[in-house]
Amino acid sequence: MAENKYLRWLSSQTPSIYWHDSAIVEELDEAIENGAIGQTTNPFLVAAALKAQPDFWRRVLPEIPRDVQGDARAEEWVAQITGWFAKNKLAPFYGKGKYSGYVCAQTNPCRPGDAAATLATAKHYASMAENIVAKIPATRAGLEAIEVCAAEGIGVTATLSHTVPQVLAMAEAYQRGRRKAIEKGIQPGIGIAVLMIGRLDDYLRDVMNDTQAKATEADIRMAGIAVFKRAYEIFKEKEYDCVLMPAGSRGGYHITEISGANMVMSVAPFIAKALETETDFSEKIDQPVAPAVIERLRSMPEFVKAYEPDGMKVNEFISYGAFNRTLDQYTQVGWNLLRDIVL
Numbered sequence: 001m002a003e004n005k006y007l008r009w010l011s012s013q014t015p016s017i018y019w020h021d022s023a024i025v026e027e028l029d030e031a032i033e034n035g036a037i038g039q040t041t042n043p044f045l046v047a048a049a050l051k052a053q054p055d056f057w058r059r060v061l062p063e064i065p066r067d068v069q070g071d072a073r074a075e076e077w078v079a080q081i082t083g084w085f086a087k088n089k090l091a092p093f094y095g096k097g098k099y100s101g102y103v104c105a106q107t108n109p110c111r112p113g114d115a116a117a118t119l120a121t122a123k124h125y126a127s128m129a130e131n132i133v134a135k136i137p138a139t140r141a142g143l144e145a146i147e148v149c150a151a152e153g154i155g156v157t158a159t160l161s162h163t164v165p166q167v168l169a170m171a172e173a174y175q176r177g178r179r180k181a182i183e184k185g186i187q188p189g190i191g192i193a194v195l196m197i198g199r200l201d202d203y204l205r206d207v208m209n210d211t212q213a214k215a216t217e218a219d220i221r222m223a224g225i226a227v228f229k230r231a232y233e234i235f236k237e238k239e240y241d242c243v244l245m246p247a248g249s250r251g252g253y254h255i256t257e258i259s260g261a262n263m264v265m266s267v268a269p270f271i272a273k274a275l276e277t278e279t280d281f282s283e284k285i286d287q288p289v290a291p292a293v294i295e296r297l298r299s300m301p302e303f304v305k306a307y308e309p310d311g312m313k314v315n316e317f318i319s320y321g322a323f324n325r326t327l328d329q330y331t332q333v334g335w336n337l338l339r340d341i342v343l
Contacts, residue, residue, distance in 0.1 A: 006278040011035030015262040023049035043334025074338035083128035106135035109330040115141035138166040150177025155189030162322040163306040167193035191242030197224025198250035203322035214299040261285040
């Protein structure tokens with residue numbers, strides 16, 4: 001087991017909470033040794049785990065009948081694998097802290113505009129184990145499902161979100177649902193709003209190159225960080241009962257530059273590896289991104305959409321470029337593969 005002093009420091013000496021981002025058993029075990037107390041998955045990661053370790057999953061999971069096909073089969077793979085992790089790996093941490101012992105299970109990325117289907121899948125996942133959190137797309141329909149889930153005590157994570165407007169809309173939907181749960185005497189589930197900071201950078205880099213914007217590569221590397229810090233300040237001001245989750249990191253700097261935030265951070269194995277050599281153990285969440293960097297990034301309307309709280313309306317979320325790029329990956333090399341896997 002590789003010791004990761006940085007992640008141990010971050011998860012034990014700062015308000016930041018470490019969740020591991022993969023569905024490979026040995027990788028999660030190593031992350032737990034270094035301070036992880038939760039897990040994130042997505043359709044791509046679940047499909048990768050099934051293909052990497054078919055003999056293991058064949059032994060520990062019940063067989064999915066061959067007549068369960070298509071979306072139902074993909075959904076069942078996600079439910080079964082996250083259910084196994086919830087019961088066999090994360091259960092010892094569950095109940096020891098607000099965000100301890102959970103695993104995320106993503107709903108069907110092929111139907112981001114279908115609130116009813118998303119809600120049905122979220123309820124299916126929640127029935128597998130009480131420490132499963134449903135990952136729901138940050139679209140208008142997804143926000144509708146998030147509010148209902150929160151009202152029924154189901155933990156929720158808004159995913160496929162790359163912008164301040166999306167995470168704020170998620171927080172408001174969660175707050176409404178949470179209030180309804182309390183009024184009905186239901187214990188509210190947790191709420192998390194993902195910000196895919198690295199994936200936003202990827203998208204804005206292409207925008208910068210195509211439009212010949214004033215921004216530079218160094219600016220692009222700070223774009224997702226700037227968006228996260230903007231959202232984080234607003235979350236603190238509004239005192240939401242949910243937290244942000246940085247995800248989709250492209251380098252260790254995506255973690256170190258926001259270190260110390262009161263957040264749940266999703267860390268993939270390659271990012272954990274990059275952080276093994278990190279020596280700067282200091283909290284940087286309150287260090288602002290340079291105004292000159294923000295100004296150059298503002299030369300791109302797509303950055304303004306992501307950075308400004310009113311940069312987009314809810315019905316525009318589903319058409320944002322970074323959203324669609326990520327959705328396509330989750331669909332093509334994740335969910336669609338799960339539809340056909342037979343162990």
